[in-house]
Amino acid sequence: MCGCGPCMKLVKAHGNVESARWVYFANRVGEQLKKEYPNVKLVIFAYIASQKPPVNIKANDNVAVQIVTLGIRRGRPYTDPKNKMANKFMQEIVSRWQKVCKNILIWDYVWGGHRLMTFPDQLLNLHNIRIFAKLGVQGFFPQENHAVGRMVYNQGCPFRSWLLARAMWDPEECGDGEALETTFCNEYFGPAAGPFVKQYYKYLRKVHWESGFVGMTSGGTLTRAPFEAPEVTAECIKIMLNALEAAKKEQNRTHIRRVEFEMLPVKFMAASDYGRVKKFLPEKKSARELIAEIRSFIRGKSKDVKTWTQYKRVHRTLNMVEGTGDITAEASREYGLGRASCAYDGNLATSWTPGLGIGWTMIDRGERQFISRITTVFHKMRYVRRATYSVEGSFDKKAWRVMIPKKVVTIPETLQQSGKVNDVYCFDDVTLAKDMEVRYIRTRIHKMERRLGSGEYGMQDAQHTEQYFNLKELPAVLLNSIVKE
Numbered sequence: 189m190c191g192c193g194p195c196m197k198l199v200k201a202h203g204n205v206e207s208a209r210w211v212y213f214a215n216r217v218g219e220q221l222k223k224e225y226p227n228v229k230l231v232i233f234a235y236i237a238s239q240k241p242p243v244n245i246k247a248n249d250n251v252a253v254q255i256v257t258l259g260i261r262r263g264r265p266y267t268d269p270k271n272k273m274a275n276k277f278m279q280e281i282v283s284r285w286q287k288v289c290k291n292i293l294i295w296d297y298v299w300g301g302h303r304l305m306t307f308p309d310q311l312l313n314l315h316n317i318r319i320f321a322k323l324g325v326q327g328f329f330p331q332e333n334h335a336v337g338r339m340v341y342n343q344g345c346p347f348r349s350w351l352l353a354r355a356m357w358d359p360e361e362c363g364d365g366e367a368l369e370t371t372f373c374n375e376y377f378g379p380a381a382g383p384f385v386k387q388y389y390k391y392l393r394k395v396h397w398e399s400g401f402v403g404m405t406s407g408g409t410l411t412r413a414p415f416e417a418p419e420v421t422a423e424c425i426k427i428m429l430n431a432l433e434a435a436k437k438e439q440n441r442t443h444i445r446r447v448e449f450e451m452l453p454v455k456f457m458a459a460s461d462y463g464r465v466k467k468f469l470p471e472k473k474s475a476r477e478l479i480a481e482i483r484s485f486i487r488g489k490s491k492d493v494k495t496w497t498q499y500k501r502v503h504r505t506l507n508m509v510e511g512t513g514d515i516t517a518e519a520s521r522e523y524g525l526g527r528a529s530c531a532y533d534g535n536l537a538t539s540w541t542p543g544l545g546i547g548w549t550m551i552d553r554g555e556r557q558f559i560s561r562i563t564t565v566f567h568k569m570r571y572v573r574r575a576t577y578s579v580e581g582s583f584d585k586k587a588w589r590v591m592i593p594k595k596v597v598t599i600p601e602t603l604q605q606s607g608k609v610n611d612v613y614c615f616d617d618v619t620l621a622k623d624m625e626v627r628y629i630r631t632r633i634h635k636m637e638r639r640l641g642s643g644e645y646g647m648q649d650a651q652h653t654e655q656y657f658n659l660k661e662l663p664a665v666l667l668n669s670i671v672k673e
C-alpha cells in the first residue's frame with residue numbers, strides 16, 4: 189500500500205482503514221464507468237487489509253463490495269449465539285459495510301476444511317445463505333462448491349452443489365433442507381443405497397449439533413471435533429458399508445461408484461486416525477489397506493494425463509498420512525491435517541501444528557522403554573528460527589518427570605544468514621545425562637519464533653515436524669542444519 193502523504197491523509201480521515209482508499213478509488217472509476225456503461229457495477233473486495241469498512245465515505249451506486257468470510261468459524265450458522273466470532277463479523281463487518289455500500293456481495297467458504305475431510309452438515313450452508321438473503325445481500329459466491337469430477341472429496345460434495353444452486357435461487361423454497369436431502373440421496377445414490385447415505389448424513393449432523401462444536405475453518409477443524417471422534421468414524425463406516433452392500437445388490441454400477449466416492453472422506457478419516465479408530469472398526473483392515481482402497485478408487489477415475497496431474501494432489505495428502513496409521517499420539521489441539529501423529533511418523537514432510545498459538549504433543553510408545561537420546565525437529569528455517577521447548581516422560585500420563593528442562597533453541601546466526609530457508613531446520617539433539625524409562629513422552633512448545641525484516645524475533649504458531657528417540661546418527665537431511673567446527 190502506498191504510504192505517501194496524501195494517501196495516508198485519506199486513510200486517516202476515514203477511520204484509518206485501508207478500505208477507505210479502495211472506496212475512494214472505486215468511486216472515481218465508477219463515475220467514468222457510468223457514462224459508457226450505466227448498467228455495470230464495479231466490484232471491490234473487503235478482504236484481509238481491506239476488510240474493515242471506512243467511515244465518512246459512501247460508495248457510489250454503481251460500486252459493489254464483495255465481503256469475504258475470512259477465517260471465521262463455521263461449525264454453527266453465522267448468527268448462532270454460540271458462534272461468537274461470526275456474530276462479531278456479521279455486526280462489525282457486514283452490517284457496517286451495508287451503511288457504506290448498498291451493493292453487498294458475499295464470498296463464502298462453503299466447505300469445511302482440507303481435502304478428503306468429513307463435513308458434518310451441509311445444511312449449515314443453507315442456514316448461512318438464508319441469513320445473507322434476509323440481510324438483502326445481492327450476491328453469494330460459494331468457494332469450493334465443486335461439482336462431482338473435480339478434485340474435492342469432502343463429505344456431501346455432490347449434494348452440496350445441488351443444494352446450494354437451489355438455495356441461491358430461493359433459500360425459502362428449501363425449507364430446512366431435510367426433505368431435499370432425502371430426495372437427493374434416493375435419486376442420486378438410488379432407492380437401495382440412498383436411505384443409508386441419508387442415515388449417514390443425519391447421524392453426523394446429530395452428533396455435530398448435540399456437541400455444540402463451532403471451531404471449523406477453511407483449513408479444517410480446530411481441535412479434534414466430536415464428529416471426528418473414533419467411534420463416530422467407525423459408525424459412519426458401518427452405515428456406509430450398508431449403503432455399499434445395498435448398491436451392490438441392486439447391481440447398478442453408477443450407484444456403486446457414487447457410494448464409493450461418498451465413502452472416501454470417512455475412510456480417509458479412519459486411516460489417518462487409525463490408532464484410535466481401529467478397535468471400533470467393523471472390518472479389520474489396516475490403515476495402509478484403507479489408503480490403498482482410496483488410491484485404487486482414484487486411479488480408476490483418472491482416464492487421461494490432464495486429470496491425473498490433478499489427482500496427484502490427493503496422492504500427496506495420502507502420502508502424508510500413510511505413515512501415521514499405527515502411531516498413538518495426541519496434542520493440546522490439532523489443526524486440519526497437522527495431526528499429532530505427524531510429529532512421530534519419521535517423515536519430515538508432515539508436521540503437527542495447533543493452527544494458532546502454542547501447545548503440546550504426546551506419544552504413547554505402547555510400553556515402557558529406555559530413552560537415551562531425543563532429537564526434536566521443529567520446522568524448516570522458512571517457518572521457525574527459534575523455539576523454546578521442554579520434554580517430560582511418564583508411565584501413566586499422571587506423574588511426569590522432566591526429560592529435557594525448558595530450553596531455547598536458535599538456528600546459528602551463520603546458518604540464518606545463509607538464506608537456505610528450505611534446507612536448514614530448527615532442531616535440537618539431546619543426549620540425556622542418564623537413560624530414562626518411560627512410556628509416554630510429552631513435548632511442550634512454550635514459544636515459537638520467526639525472524640522479522642528488522643532482525644527481531646516475532647511470534648509464530650507452534651510447529652513440530654518430527655521427534656526421534658535413541659537415534660544412532662542424525663538423518664542426513666539435518667546435516668545442513670549444524671555448523672561444522
Ligand SMILES: [Zn+2]
Pocket residue numbers: 190191192193194195196
Ligand atoms: Zn499515495
